[in-house]
Amino acid sequence: MSSNNNILVKLKNAGYQLNNRFLVEGVSLEVQKGRIVTLIGPNGSGKSTTAKIALGIYKKIDGEVEKYTDKVGYVPQKISIDWTLPIRVNDFMLLTDDISEDQINEALSLTGVIHLKNKSLGNLSGGEFQRVLLARAISKKPELLVLDEPVQGVDFTGEIALYQLIKKIAEELNCGILLISHDLHTVMSATDHVVCLNGHVCCSGSPSDVAHNHEYKALFGEQASKTLTIYEHKHDHVHTNEGDIKKN
Amino acid sequence: MFDDFFIRALFAGIGVAFVTGPLGCFVVWRRLSYFGDTLAHSALLGVTMAYSFEFNIAFSVFIISAVIALILIQLQKKTNLPGDALLGLLAHSSLAIGLVVIGFLSFIRFDIMGLLFGDILAVTVDDILIIWIGGAIILVVLKLIWKSLFASTVNYELAEAEGLNPDRAKAIFTILMAAVIAISIKMVGLLLITGMLIIPAAMARNISTSPQQMVFYSVIGGLLSVVLGLFASLEFNSSSGPSIIAAALFLFILSLLKIKQSTGLKN
Numbered sequence: 232m233s234s235n236n237n238i239l240v241k242l243k244n245a246g247y248q249l250n251n252r253f254l255v256e257g258v259s260l261e262v263q264k265g266r267i268v269t270l271i272g273p274n275g276s277g278k279s280t281t282a283k284i285a286l287g288i289y290k291k292i293d294g295e296v297e298k299y300t301d302k303v304g305y306v307p308q309k310i311s312i313d314w315t316l317p318i319r320v321n322d323f324m325l326l327t328d329d330i331s332e333d334q335i336n337e338a339l340s341l342t343g344v345i346h347l348k349n350k351s352l353g354n355l356s357g358g359e360f361q362r363v364l365l366a367r368a369i370s371k372k373p374e375l376l377v378l379d380e381p382v383q384g385v386d387f388t389g390e391i392a393l394y395q396l397i398k399k400i401a402e403e404l405n406c407g408i409l410l411i412s413h414d415l416h417t418v419m420s421a422t423d424h425v426v427c428l429n430g431h432v433c434c435s436g437s438p439s440d441v442a443h444n445h446e447y448k449a450l451f452g453e454q455a456s457k458t459l460t461i462y463e464h465k466h467d468h469v470h471t472n473e474g475d476i477k478k479n
Numbered sequence: 480m481f482d483d484f485f486i487r488a489l490f491a492g493i494g495v496a497f498v499t500g501p502l503g504c505f506v507v508w509r510r511l512s513y514f515g516d517t518l519a520h521s522a523l524l525g526v527t528m529a530y531s532f533e534f535n536i537a538f539s540v541f542i543i544s545a546v547i548a549l550i551l552i553q554l555q556k557k558t559n560l561p562g563d564a565l566l567g568l569l570a571h572s573s574l575a576i577g578l579v580v581i582g583f584l585s586f587i588r589f590d591i592m593g594l595l596f597g598d599i600l601a602v603t604v605d606d607i608l609i610i611w612i613g614g615a616i617i618l619v620v621l622k623l624i625w626k627s628l629f630a631s632t633v634n635y636e637l638a639e640a641e642g643l644n645p646d647r648a649k650a651i652f653t654i655l656m657a658a659v660i661a662i663s664i665k666m667v668g669l670l671l672i673t674g675m676l677i678i679p680a681a682m683a684r685n686i687s688t689s690p691q692q693m694v695f696y697s698v699i700g701g702l703l704s705v706v707l708g709l710f711a712s713l714e715f716n717s718s719s720g721p722s723i724i725a726a727a728l729f730l731f732i733l734s735l736l737k738i739k740q741s742t743g744l745k746n
Binding site for chain 1: 507508510626629630632633634636637638639640641642643684687688689690691692693
């Protein structure tokens with residue numbers, strides 16, 4: 232019963248077709264409060280499409296989607312700001328919600344772009360813009376965050392910091408996150424559940440389950456599987472309540 | 480006070496400028512200038528309908544423009560023709576039908592020039608009322624849909640994902656476009672309405688860094704254009720509608736001087 236109340240969005244055998252061709256089909260997944268679900272898969276495997284189904288952007292879908300929250304933050308994969316629009320970072324932060332000055336400052340500080348607050352959106356670099364997009368999505372304290380390649384174009388150290396931030400946000404706001412990423416190595420560490428897509432769900436489960444799945448290996452190669460395994464081997468200790476480190 | 484035609488024209492023009500300012504910004508942002516043109520061309524048909532059935536002109540123009548807008552949306556869904564071809568098709572065919580109907584209404588003397596370029600003498604107190612009341616309604620509705628319309632102008636999917644219903648905002652905006660054309664047709668005429676929407680907004684873009692600022696300058700630009708244009712037409716005995724648009728162009732040229740200063744525009 233209580234676990235049911237935690238569900239934010241649920242896809243049941245969902246699919247979307249364009250010009251009689253399925254972009255993705257038969258996807259079942261659910262995002263719960265405080266959990267991070269990651270979609271992985273090669274280009275054109277339907278990751279963004281699945282996210283858009285979950286968000287309700289696509290109306291005519293196959294299967295079912297049930298959304299239990301209206302407080303949604305979205306970082307789309309592609310967004311281009313037209314030069315005809317004079318818009319500063321601050322205006323962009325207020326795009327879909329009337330949030331307070333403090334909330335804007337807090338979110339921009341968290342993603343490290345507070346100094347750009349009054350800059351014109353069109354003058355930002357790719358990485359800076361990505362940080363602003365993430366700040367905007369988290370500033371409204373959403374229950375569901377959908378992040379489509381949220382760190383593309385961000386420098387390497389920034390990338391790790393942003394993933395840590397995303398994980399922290401999931402815990403602090405207790406919000407559910409649907410994450411799309413190419414970066415298997417970094418993403419898997421923060422993920423509770425992985426769905427591997429290739430036009431359909433080819434496997435899903437915990438990061439280690441997926442890493443050892445032979446379909447996953449076929450899709451991403453032996454190396455990718457090792458990447459995950461290597462990462463997991465870093466977890467050879469636990470932190471006890473007393474602050475000690477205890478080897479497994 | 481309203482006995483003087485010049486005062487009536489000023490009041491009408493000022494009312495129009497308050498409405499075309501904000502709407503014009505969206506026309507520029509959403510690249511709808513040819514859409515505006517098409518609705519304006521179809522207004523001629525609206526005017527002939529008004530004469531044929533003895534309707535109020537503004538009401539009749541509003542209805543016809545709204546119908547043309549709906550037809551356009553349907554054609555966009557059902558054909559593979561590019562948007563500009565469909566716009567041209569509707570603009571010129573509705574203009575042609577309007578002219579054909581005028582031919583049949585030979586018992587009424589039409590002031591074609593007045594229809595095309597506006598007629599200052601024709602503005603009545605009733606027209607002023609329609610402009611101000613209609614204009615107020617348009618602005619209130621625009622304020623209500625502002626957030627969804629603006630968010631979807633920036634990014635449709637973002638607006639949709641975060642629950643702002645951009646499709647409804649777009650449909651309402653289309654109706655507002657038809658309404659603004661209906662109330663401003665007597666003032667600037669159907670060939671120049673789009674100019675009144677675009678030129679002050681374009682001027683405002685050159686000197687603005689935020690959307691609210693652009694709307695503000697667009698309104699100011701429209702007001703100045705009306706006042707300057709009307710006084711110029713009095714002074715030089717030129718036609719009022721074209722004088723207003725020429726004044727707007729003058730302001731646009733002035734704004735080019737400021738364009739490079741921190742407006743976020745690339746040099």
